[in-house]
Amino acid sequence: MPHSQYALLRQRRFLPFFLTQSLGAFNDNVYRQAIIGMLFWLGVSSEQKTLYANLAPALFILPYFLFSALAGQIAEKTEKSTLIRITTGMEIGIMSLAAVGFVTQNLVVLLAALFLTGVQSALFGPVKYSILPSVLQPRELTGGNGLVEMGTAIAILCGMILGGSIFAATGDSGPWVAGGMVVTLAVAGHLVSRAIPPAGAGAPDLKINWNPIPESFAALRLAKKQLAVRNAVLGVSWFWFVGTILTSQLPAYAEVNLGGSATLYIFALALFSIGTGVGSMLCEKLSARTVEIGLVPLGAFGMSAFLLDLYLGRPAAATVGGLDVAGFLRQPGSWRTVIDLLGVGMFTGFFVVPLFALIQNRTPKSEMSRVFAGLNIQNSGFIVLAALLGVTLQMESFQLGGVRVSMPGLEIPQLFLALAVANTLVAIWIFTIVPEFLMRFLSWVLVRSLYRLRAWGIDEVPEDGPALVVCNHVSYMDALILAASIPRPVRFVMYYRIFDVPVMRWIFRTAKAIPIAGARENPELMQRAFDRIDAELADAQVVGIFPEGRLTSDGEMAAFKSGVEKILERRQVPVVPMALRGMWASMWSRRDGRLARMRVPRRFRGHVEVVAAPAVDGGTATAPALEAMVRELRGDQP
Template identity: 80%
Template sequence: MADGTPPHEPPQGSSHSQYALLRQRRFLPFFLTQALGAFNDNVYRQAIIGMLFWLGVSSADKTLYTNLAPALFILPYFLFSALAGQIAEKVEKSRLIRITTAMEIAIMSLAAVGFMTQNLTVLLVALFGTGLQSTLFGPVKYSILPTVLHPRELTGGNGLVEMGTSISILVGMIIGGMVFNAAGDNGPWVAGALVIALAVTGHLVSRAIPPASAGAPELKVNWNPIPESFAVLRLAKKQLAVRNAVLGVSWFWFVGTVLTSQLPTYAEVNLGGSATLYIFALAMFSVGTGVGSLLCEKLSARTVEIGLVPLGAFGMTAFLLDLSLSRPDAAGMTGLDVMGFLQQPGGWRTTIDLLGIGLFTGFFVVPLFALIQSRTPKSEMSRVFAGLNIQNSGFIVLAAVLGLTLQLPSFEVAGVRVPMPELDIPQVFLALAIANAAVALWIFTIVPEFLMRFLSWMLVRTLYRLRPGGIDRIPDEGAALVVCNHVSYMDALILAACIPRPVRFVMYYRIFNVPVMHWFFRTAKAIPIAGARENPELMQRAFDDIDAALAEGEIVCIFPEGSLTRDGEIAAFKSGVEKVLERRPVPVIPMALRGMWTSMWSRRSARAEAGRLGRMRAPRGFRARVEVVAAAPMDGAQVDAGMLEAKVRELRGDHA
């Protein structure tokens, strides 16, 4: 990188807080550039609406804009996303961002001409241009983050980006809507000057973004959009967890589109408010999304914690359901401002519902973006996000169509009259809550990893106060073997909660088969093992599975003591670790658990009954403090069991 900081590594001595990124050149210019872009897009679109009202144009012209504007903005995503993904893969990322922000200056200059001449056609052409510019910027917006951020910074970085986007959209809509009211006769000139000034500012800020390498500079661009669109959609579906994360992000856009498109009428009819109350309702949703996005890093302990996704989905459903019930009928008053609405019965309940929906939406979408970034090859990432943008566009169009047609008594297709349920807006919210629950359960059923991570996240965060150290030493990519002391039946779940990559745990088959926990271990693809005397076939199969996982570039964790500690001390490491490394000498990361012996699910006594697990040790206090520390990787070809045991003992020290 230009500032001398290697990609994927946070600067030495940097704070663990995501807000520290806002002081670093590798992130801040990009963050400001994308926020300014979202802000300018919404200033522009709202300013057009403001101009139409300022001019007092006919209802026909307003209808023309209302129908054409969304279509013109989203059409480039269908037409050019595949091309944008290839370009973002091939071109150095900071250069591409500067190109797109320079395009924005040209597009907004055309928009300024449209404002000054009060020409709706020119404004709509420029609106198509903003959609094209957003299409080109979209793939690089998310694919640049894994290039400049460490994996443990991905959740925090995505949270900041989502917060910045949500707030920029909201403030842009407010400012754009005020331009013509505030400027009066100078409105067209002020609007034109404002969008140009914002575009120029965004371009100047983008010039401070450090170089970020292209994902696949040798890629040959396919200029035919149709087959390439199918190709990028196939890339997005290649890996099951990524495919369903992409589906989850698209569902987020579906829910957001249905909700926000209903808010103007809902604020007027059901809340009895004015246009100001609509902005307030939108603000509550946007602020909630921003806050939820920022909280993801804290809740995930700086890992890519997909366990937050079910939490977000269930929270969205609960608050959508309550929103549908909070104001089911038309309001008895009209023209209420914000304070007047809050003084009405149920005003605060509706406000909290909108905040809650936004909050849990942030919990839902940020880990999904981080998962896509962490599990997609960097040479394919821009194209995967291009496929995501195509799918998002389809979901947005579907949401807009359904949001409208569900409220009609019927509509006609090819001469056939199709009856519709004619829902009111609270009933639309109720239908959305039910659909959200159904989609979430479907995703979690076909990819149980999401639900497994949620349950393990809840269990670990409830019972322990984790303090990870040195986790950044775990390699971002490629095979590695983690060795750790074995204290309790919860060791695997605790390590999985701290290590940012998926881990294949090797564990004694009796622990693997513990009721309830068995589902967690099986879903996490743990590898059961037995001693040579107990079950030589299972032992050999375990070694084969370990080698296969390492060959695939996965992380495997083994507990070389072979069993739980009986007295809190580390037992001698067995030779199994050497057998693994003889077959495949991958890097080895020694890790140590501190404070587990006095926590739940550690061995209480050495006198366990034959064939049964030892009894649980009662903890000294609820939510015991547990530390997980990692050392630098060691050369797998140069270590033996004794060396690894000594290193783990050194890491653990006296903190049993």
């Protein structure tokens, strides 16, 4: 039945967790911005401001290096809702200490609490994403991650605005208001977390290694076990690298290049955050509720395009200054900048949400928390590198052993240009190493541009383990349609002449499709195909076949051949019957003759449906029985 990601916000399995993590992100940023607001309210010396500016980021990031590996093991071993309540309980204690720091106006206490906030965030990190596959169906992962990313982006923005305005708005009551607010938010987060339903431990018998150094390397190795997961992890870390450089430059960019006041920086940050939230929310719609990694190349190159235009639109310093938001919007070219910031954020959402969903979908549940711990360690390294590189690239020179070393001395727009080029090169590198990303992008473009696709009952495909998918065969696009509907990778068995269709051949080969021929046509190729089918099933993969053995020439189904029984004789795996509806009107079918006589379909972006039935025991399934099930699913829609 039709489903929207917003329906998750009405369900207990998701809503309490969503609110808990959003309140946590909101409170973290209220706290950090309130410290800055207090320093300016007190009028402290520039030395104290410099001390905070240098220590605060390091104190918050350091726990991720020290405790992420331990946090991953604890999250693997402990029931997840219990662990979330423990970490939100810790937050109450930490924010109580922070309240003391605000009331006594003691920067040392506030920095100590900030370090402990980093510890609590490091402990919460692995369970934040590993809990989603435990409470969501595979087809809900993209929508669930989109909601989480949207909630996080908006919570960070609102937290920064509120935290930064506390002392300006309340004056002498500021310390008490700030202290009371962070404690209240922490208590609210803990109370909400108590409504999170139980979500089992991934590996309850795991023996914890308390030595952080070897365990950190072990977590990083787990994150690199599968090629696609390894590069998804790398992509998420790259997202943090790009985001760190971009957001760290926005305050100076808003003042120097946009000619704005402090409020304009908040506006620029809001545009980026809103764009990220919108992009995250659109992922489910664009992916049709599958884990669609084809959006990742779209996101990567979209980010580069808008970063490039951000440079082209404002290559030099502004000729005016002190503009508020209204004043800025009246300036020539201002709306171009607005669109660029929204665009960078939106395509960032397209980039990162499918990567999180891919990691969750392809990682064993017994390893997932530790994989996300490894991801957090790597993210921290990329954030530190981005901060250092952003500062270094803008330096004109520095002293080294009595020798003055010249540096690029990039202006902020030039830094955006360099980031656009680097983002493009990194994206090309990742997609070259794992062509599955680019393959899925090309198939996504083909399917979404030609059809309006709806899928029904796809959750019948097992989340893990081997399975055989059987479907009627209507057009040359059938494999791509099914691949766009099924959240797991599918190894399709297809007639070798279809496998060799120009352009799509690269897509099929990259998707590890299995070419096959008839026994009379090429018996050796046929035997190799059956051997490879068995090997893929032995490797716990999903294999898709079209048991009719050929495309329909009249829109009607042909009898299923005995090849499906031959497969199940060697390996008895669950069989999921599926049916394609609406493809007979496609320009890729044989409705009007050969493919060479292709024509525009009767209806552009016509409706196509994929319908699945519950899995059948492979030990009892027969070709006639499976054929009857597919005919019933197909109904009277060719």
